[in-house]
Amino acid sequence: ADIKINASGITSNPFLEEMEMKKVLLAAALTLAMAAPAFAVDFAFHGDFNNRLRPYTNQPSFFDGGRADDTQGIINEDDSNDFTAEIKYRLWTEATSDDGAIKGVFAVEFGGVRFGEGDAGDFSGDGTSVEVRWAYTDFALGDGRIKFGLQPFKANKFLWAETATGIDYSKPLGDGNLQLAWMRGYEVINTTDSNDFEDLDALFARYNFKAKDTKVGLFAMWQHSDGDDMDDLEAFFGRPVTEDDLPENYTKMLTDIDMDLFTFGVDGATEVGNFFINWDLMAQTGDLAEDADFGGYFAHFDVGTTIGSNGKLTYTFWYASGDDDSTDGDLDAYIATDTDINAEYSIVIFENFLDDDMFAETPYLMDKGMIFNRLGYTHQCTDKTKVDLGLMYIMTAEDIEYTDDNGDAQSNDEIGWEIDATVSHQLFSNTVVELQAGYLFADDALDFYEVEMDGDSDEDIFTTVARLRYKF
Helix, strand or coil: CCCEECCCCCEECHHHHHHHHHHHHHHHHHHHHHHHHHHCEEEEEEEEEEEEEEEEECCHHHHHCCCCCCCCCCECCCCCCCCEEEEEEEEEEEEEECCCCEEEEEEEEEEEEECCCCCCCCHHHCCCCEEEEEEEEEEEECCEEEEEEEEEEEEECCCEEEEEEEEEEEEEECCEEEEEEEEEEECCCCCCCCCCCCCEEEEEEEEEEEECCEEEEEEEEEEEECCECHHHHHHHHCCCCCHHHCCCCEHHHCCCECEEEEEEEEEEEEEECCEEEEEEEEEEEEEECCCEEECCEEEEEEEEEEECCCEEEEEEEEEECCCCCCCCCEECCCCECECCCECCCCCCCCECCCCCCCCCCCCCCCCCCEEEEEEEEEEECCCCEEEEEEEEEEEEEEEEEEECCCCCEEEEEEEEEEEEEEEEEEEECCEEEEEEEEEEEECHHHHHHECCCCCCCCCCEEEEEEEEEEEC
16 A cells, blocks of 8 residues: 655555554444334324314303303393413323334323413413323234323213223224223322222223124223211211212312222214214112212213214204202212313313413203203315204203202203304314304203392303414
């Protein structure tokens, strides 16, 4: 090889330079070989940027107080308005091995932040409102898969369909699919030697199968806690207690109370030609505080047909049983665990686009159940624009009984008629702009929630909401 001397006296040897280059390339190759497992992971990033506002409602307190419990004084005699805007943003990532055997999912939410409100929505916006939404590992086990951690969980949308911590296993079985899950919604660390476990656990089993044009799901769930029994509660209150002393008729609120709640159900759907039907049937048994007996039930169905190539007509009915006597030891009201019934059914009563500000998130009010009727029509006007119209008549299954401001006993079950309209338009790719409007012709059962109770409903309820939502 030729050895050269440059003007500054520094020598260069092409042979040595070639050897050094080979060393560099060899080192790089070894580094990539050792790092290969790290590169064998596929990353996917997703987002849901949900921008919402409520231009007008005549009863802002109605959407920030009812929660289907016994909160009163939320319907005013006079109209008022509170123009509101808020955002709810979610970002999540999925890291999946190249063979798909294991996947990690982590999601955060900057959620329900109202413009001008404290924590993050007021001046400077330096608050701490970021929450963990999901955090779980999804991995193969035999011919099935397990999800372990904080995950979206669905037993039935009218029973339990929300984020929860637990272990969820599913696998093909026969002509269908088997799902087994253990979910823990509430934990108490056991500090005694009594072996009483006050955690609120759920054991869930479901089997889904399909027969011709029909899909069927059979499921059962046992929710259990060794919390306070009736003697403990009576010692706490210093007197005999009734159902009225317990928290809301909502399982996620019944923490620290002894419970054995069994729910058995069947759901499914059939579609034949232009005709379709969906159904959910559930029955409950068990006991609360080792004294009161559960005995609620729930029945729902949608029946409808497509009209032409752009229309769909649907009639919806459900019956959630209620309790007519809170002192007889029989809990006859159907009880959900954690649900988010939305504006698919009612813009005024349930969760509309401002889903953190609602009157009810359960398919019933208090422990009085609900009888729900809806006739809806959906029309796809263009490739990008859709309109949904709805007419509802809503009642409680059992009367709401109370004493009004004049000292008179009242008993009413009619919530009223409601008309709804939703317009959706695809603005950009993965972006939709939507407007909702709902008007409830309130009937006398809502007098229970009024500031001035006189036995008669005095105020109809109207609201409009809109959103711009970007999902990817």
